Amino acid sequence: MRIDIVGGGSLGLLFFSKLALSWQTDSEYSGAQSHKLHLWTRTKAQAEYIREEGIAFQEGQDQPVHSLVPHSIPGCLVAAVEESVLTANSDQGIITEKADLILLTVKQQHIHSELIQWLSERMHKDTLIITMQNGLRTDSIWPGAWQVYVGVTTEGAKKLSPVSVVHSGHGQTYIGNGATLYGSSAVCGQATTMDGYEEGTIAFLLKSLTKAGFIATLSKDIEIEVYRKLTINAVINPLTALWRVSNGELLASEARIAIMRQLFDEAIAVYGKNDIGWSEAWWNDILQVCRATASNTSSMLADVLNHRSTEIDWINGAIVGLAQRVQIEAPAHEWMCKLIESLTVEEAD
Structure with a gap:
C-alpha cells in the first residue's frame, strides 16, 4: 500500500x-x-x-x-x-x-x-x-x-x-x-x-x-460528524482569534459563554431549516473541547497572529451560506466572518 x-x-x-x-x-x-x-x-x-x-x-x-x-x-x-x-x-x-x-x-x-x-x-x-x-x-x-x-x-x-x-x-x-x-x-x-x-x-x-x-x-453517517465539527469550530475558532485567547479562556466568564451559546443556537437553527441533523449534546462537546484543549492556540488564532488567511469562509461562512440557501439570516456568523476578515491585513502564505 x-x-x-x-x-x-x-x-x-x-x-x-x-x-x-x-x-x-x-x-x-x-x-x-x-x-x-x-x-x-x-x-x-x-x-x-x-x-x-x-x-x-x-x-x-x-x-x-x-x-x-x-x-x-x-x-x-x-x-x-x-x-x-x-x-x-x-x-x-x-x-x-x-x-x-x-x-x-x-x-x-x-x-x-x-x-x-x-x-x-x-x-x-x-x-x-x-x-x-x-x-x-x-x-x-x-x-x-x-x-x-x-x-x-x-x-x-x-x-x-x-x-x-x-x-x-x-x-x-x-x-x-x-x-x-x-x-x-x-x-x-x-x-x-x-x-x-x-x-x-x-x-x-x-x-x-x-x-x-x-x-x-x-x-x-459522516455528514453528522462533519456538521458536529463545523459547529465546534464555528464557535471556538473565531472567538479565540478575536479575543486573542487560548481555547480554555473562552470559559473564563459568563459573558463569553453567552456569546458562544448565541453562535451555537444560531447554527443549529440554520441546520434545522436545512433538514440537517444536529444534537443538543454538541453544546457539551464544545465545552469539553475547550477544557480538554485549554492551553491550545486555535488554528484560526495562529493564522491571524501570523497574518495569514484563515478558513473563516468555510467555517462560519459555510453556516451563512446554508442560511442564505433557505432565505434566513445568521447575523452572528456573518459578523464573525466580517470581523475575522478585517484582521487579515497582510498575506504571508
Missing part, C-alpha cells in the same frame, strides 16, 4: 509521525517493500529541513521528544508539492510510484485548481482521496470520477516549528463516503457500497491508524 500525506502542517506532521513510528517497529510494514509512506510538504524548504533535521515528535506536552528521521525508516520519504511529481527527489530516491491513498491535510484555502492538477499526477484510476479539512466545502472542485472520502478528526496537534509537532490532545477520527457532501457522480453512485479495492484500502488505513495509536472508525 502506498500512502501519501499531503500537507506539512500540524495535522499532517502528526499523522505522518505516528504512522512512521508505528511502521518502524512493526515488521508487517518495515519488512514489506510494497508499503510506502510519503509526506508531501507545501514548500521545498520544509521538506529539506525535515530531511536534514528529522521530525521532533512528542506524544504530549510533558512527554519525551522522539527524533524521527524519515529516510531511516523503510518506505518513508519526504518531498515537496512544489517539486515536480515525476522528479521529486527525497535525497534517498525519486518518488515515481502513484499513491493508492491520499490523506489531504492542507487547509481549505490551499485546495485550488493547481493542487487538483498536482493530485491528478499522483493518482491512478483507483486512488482514494480522504479530505481532512476544518469547515465545510460544497463546491464542485473535485472531478466527478474521483473517489473522495471525508475524514473528520478531533485529534489535537500543535506545530512548534517546521520540524516539530506535539500530540496535544487525543480524540477520534471518522472516515466516510463523501457523496452527500461533494456530490461527485462517481461517489454518488456508490454512496452506500464499496467495491473490493475501496474496502481493502480503507481497511488497511484504519488498521494502520489503530496500530499507530489513533481511534479511527468507518462512519456510515
